[in-house]
Amino acid sequence: MQSQDAARHPAPSSPAGPVVDVEQAEAALVEHYPRLVRLAYLVLPSGMGRGRRVLTAHSLTQRALPRARTPAPVIPSQPAGRDGDPGYALVRLQVVRTALEAGLPLRRRAWPRRAQLPPLLPQVWGLKLFPRPGGADELALDQRLSALSGPARAAYVLRGLERLPDGDVREVLTAAGVTDADAALDEAGRVPDEYRLLDSPEFDPCSLQARPTDLLRRRRHLNATLVAGAALAVCGALLGPAGDGRGPDGAAAPPYAQNPAARAALDPGKLTRVSPTAWKTSARVDFSVWPARGDLTGDRALLRRALTVWARPGGSVRVSATPGTPSGGPAGPPQLLYAGTVDNARVVILHDGLRIARYAEPVDGARGAALDFARVDGAGRAGAGAVVLGRTDGNVRYLTAPWVRGAGERDLREPDSAATDLTLTDGVTPPLPSPALKPGPCTSWRVLQLADGTGTRLVTDLGELVPARLTAGRPGTDGTSVGAWAPFACSLSAMRSAGVRSVNVWAFAEQPLPDASGSAVWACTRAETWRGGGARVLAQFHTPGGRSGAVTAKAEDVPACGAREPRVLAGVLWKSGAGAWYLLAAGSRDTASVRATGGVEGSARGHLLTVRAERGARADLKGTLKDGRSISGLR
Template structure:
C-alpha cells in the first residue's frame, strides 16, 4: 500500500499552546502503549539486536510520559507521546553508545541471563525486516508512521520534523520506495509487547536450578509488559539456532559448520530468485579451516586486513550464521563470498605461495531479484573482472555499449559458474576518461524460470554489477511506458550516448540505471529529430541521481549527449518523479543558435525568460537566441504544477 507522493515542504503546523494534562497523558499512554512501543522498536537500529531493541523501546515509551507532561507545543496527548518516543529512538540511533549502561541508569526493564524476542514471522515479514534494517533511523520511523499510524507523507514528514529527524523529506521518500505491504507491520515479528523468553546460553546454564530460570523468566516478562498485558499465542521457533547479541549466538555465527547452504536445485523450485537460492559453489566450499578463517576475519578484522564497503553498508560482524555462496581459488587469490540477507561479504587472501594482506569487502544487496542477483564479482586484477553467475543463468555474452550494432561475444563459464576474465570499463584509459570501449555482460535466464529473458549488467566497481534498463519514448495517446531490458536496437543506440557517464557512478553502491528517452523533438531548419534522455541511477540504500541529456541526430554513435540537467539526490525520473524538463543551446548545421527545451508527456506548455522571452503550447520549444544565452525555463503540467529543469536553469 503506497501513499500519494507529495511535493509540498514538510512543516510543523502552529497550534495554540497548552500543557498536556497529567490524566490525559497517562490515559493516552495506557491506551496506546503497544503502538508507541512498536513505533520505537521499528525506529531503533537493527544492529543493536532484538533483545535490546525490545527493552529500549519499552524504556522510550515509558519515559515519553515524563517529557510529554512538560510539552507546550499544542499537540494532543498521544501526539506528544509519539513525538517523544521517536525523538528518543532517533537520538539513540545517532548516539550508538553503551546501551546496557543507559538501561541500567534509567532503572527500567532489566533482564539478566535471558533474552527476549518478538515472535518469528514468515518469509514476507523476514524480507521486510531485512529491508528496514538497511535503512537509516529516520526512514524506518517514516515507514512506521506510514504503516502503523496510517499517516500520509505530509503528516509523516511533519512528525519527523518535530522529532528532530535530519532530512524528513528524504526519509519519507526512502520509506515510500519500499515495496512491501504496510499490513505486515501488524505481525508478531514487529510486536515488542508479545515476546519469547530464551536463556542466553543453554550449554552453560543447563546445570542451574530450573526454579531460578522460571523465576527469572517471570520477572523478565513482568518487567517488560509493565502497563500493558502481552497478548499472543504460543511462541514460535526462532529462524536461527543462536541468539543475536549473546555469546553463544556470536560463536555460532562464525562456526563454519553452521553456515547456511542452499540445495543445488533450489532455484528451480522457488518463486524467490535472489541470493537465497544460490547454492554453495567453488573448489573449496568444503574447506572448513578456510571458511572458519574467513568468518573470524569478518567478525574481527585485524589492522592488516583491507576493509571496504559501499556507501551506507554496515561493516558489522555476522549476527547469525550467513549463507555460503562461494569458496574457491581464482587466479592468484582464494575467495570466499557470504550472504547474510542484507549484504554480500567477500573475503580474499593470496593463494598458497602468494603475498599480500587479506581483504574484506561489504556490499548492500537487500531486495535483490532475478537480474540484480544474477552475478557477483569474484576477483579483479590487471584491468579484468571475473564474475560468479547465478544458477539460473543459462547463457552469457559480452558486448560493447559503445558499439551498439556489434553482436555479443560468447563468454565462457566454468562448471562452478565463474566466468572468464571480462575487461573492466575504462581499463587502460586516462584518469577520468571513458576509453574506446564499455564492456557489459549480457546474460540470459534459464527457460525453467522465464522465457526469452536477456538483460545487461555493467561493472561499476562494487561487488554487485549494475542492471541497465531502457524506457522508450512516449507514444501519443498511450499510457506511460515502463522500463524494459536494454537489449533491443533502440535501447542499445540510446545507451551508446549515455555509457561514458556511467563512470561517474563508480563505487557508489548503484543497483540499477534506467535510460529513459522522455521526448523526441523536431529540430529547426529541418535538421531532423533529437532525443532527450534522463538516466536514473538508483542505489541499494535508496537515494539516486538523474542526468538529462540532449542527443542531436548528427551526434556520433559513441558521443555522450549534451548535459541538460542533473539532480544528485532526489526522485527525478523515477516512478515518484515522472515529470522532467531539459534545455540546451544548439547550433544548427547552418551555424544559427537556438534555445531548445523539451518536457515529458504531462508538460502542457514551456516558457523562457531572462534573455529570451518566448512561450509555446506543447512539450517542446525552439527559438532563436544569442550563443551565450542563459535563459530561465519553466513548464506547466496538466495538473497545474510548475516544473523547472533539473539542477537549475
C-alpha cells in the first residue's frame, strides 16, 4: 500500500526517458484532456462528493504541465493511439500522482499538500456540477472502487481505462510514489474486471449536469456579494494591465493563443497539403497521402473558421465524436483533405494523424455549424477508401481515396443484381440512399462498392464520419461476398454509431433441420472498432425460405468469431412445421462435441446438436474443441 510520506515525497524509480518540452506536454494534455480528467476523477476518492470531485479532477489535470523541460519516465503510453508519446506519459504520471495526494487525509501537524486543498480554479458559482448518472452497474462499480485504497483504485483504472499491462501499471504507480505497487495490484484484482464501465457517462467529468446551490443562502449573501464584486471591478480597472490587442473575435483563447505550436495549428497557411501523386510512391497508403480537393481549398477565411472551431467550438456548434475519439484541438497544423461546397453546406475535412475532423457550415452563414470527429489511426489502403462528406434528405455523399478507380452502388439484399456504376467528380460520389438514415423496416441495404486496382471492396454508412468496411468468410481471410451478406445485411443496424471500423460475416455451420425441414445456416457477424475494444458479435440463424437471419445471441468485448479466436458456439429454440420444439446448436468446424445442460439436457459428437425441448426452455451450451480446449455458447 501507499504511505503518506511516499505520496508527499515521490521518488520516481523509472529511468529518465526523452526530454519533454512544455509545448509538447501541453499539446498532449489538450489532445487527451477528456481522458486525463476521467482518469483523475476515477482515482479520486468518492467521499469528497461528486461536485468537488469534478472540479478537483479538472484542477489536477490543468496543473499537470511541467514548468520547464522535463525528462519523461520510460513508461509506455496507452496502447490505442498514444503509444510512444512521452508528453502524454509525463502528464498522465503527474495526474495520477496528484490524484493520489488529493485522496490522503490531512495531518494535524503537517502542512497540507496543494492537491489536498479545494481547487482554486476552476470554480463555479451558483451551480452544482456532476456527471450524468449511469445505471446500476456503474453505481455498483463506483461503490467497489470507493472501498479500495487510493493506489489500488489507480491500479484498477490504469488497467481498465489505459489498457496497461500489470508491469506498466507497476511502473506508473512506483513513479507516482506508491511504495508497494504489488499490493495495490493484488487489491485491485479483487474487483471484477468490468473495465467497459469506465467509459460510461457516470465517470465523465467533461459531460456534466447542473443544479442550483442553496438559493436561500445565496439571497442572504447577495448584498455582500455585490459589494465585493464592485470593489473587485474598481481594483481591476485601476490596476489591470493594458490589453494585448486581441478583440472578442480573436481566433482562439488561451492556451491556444499563447502556445506557438497551437498558434501554428490555427494558421490556414501552415496546413499540410499533399501532392496528388504522393500515394503512388509512398510506403504508406492511407489518409496521410490524400491530396487536398474541392473548390474552396483557397478560401483562407473558411479554413480559419474550421481550424478555430476545432480548437474552440462555441456553444452553438454541434460537436460529435465516435466512441473513443478525443475531441480536443489539433496539436499542430493538420492536413487538408477537402474544402468545398456540398449540397447546401461548405465542408472542410482535416486529418491530424489520429482523427478525421469534418467542419460544416450552411452556405448562407456560419450559424448552425457542425464539427464531427472519427478515429482513423491504423487505417490502411482498405480502411482509408472513403469518408462521408455530408448527409441530406436521407442520402449520403462520399469523398473517395485518390487511388479509387471506380465506384458503384449495390443492394446487399439483392446479391444477384449488378452494381450500378457511379460517376466520381473529383473523387466525390453523387448522393446515395443511406441505410443508416432510412426509417421503417429493413427492405434493402445499399452499400458503396470501390475498385482500386488491387480488388473490390464494400463499405457501408453506419451513421458516422468514416464508412465501415464489409468482409465475408472465416475471420482473417479478408474476403468480399455480397451473397454471404444477403440474409444478414439488416443486422448491420445494430452496429450504428459505435465507432465501427469493419464488419465480417462468417457462415460457420450448416445444420439439417428436424422433420425434413431442410438445412439452416449459422453465421456470426463481428464488428471491430477503431478504438480496439468494444467489438460487437452477433450469432444468427437462417432457415430455408427466410428473408433474413434471426439474431440468437449478442456479445461485446469477446474474442469469439474474430481473427484471434476464430471459433464460435451458439444455439436457438426452434419450432418445426409439425409444431415440435427443438434446441438446435452449432459450433465452428473444429468443435469435437457439444453438450447442453440446464433446462435442456443432451450431447452430441461433432459440431452440431439437435435435442427435443419444451417451449421457453433455457439451456447452457458447452463445447469441446478438437485440441481439447472448451468453448462456451455465445450469449
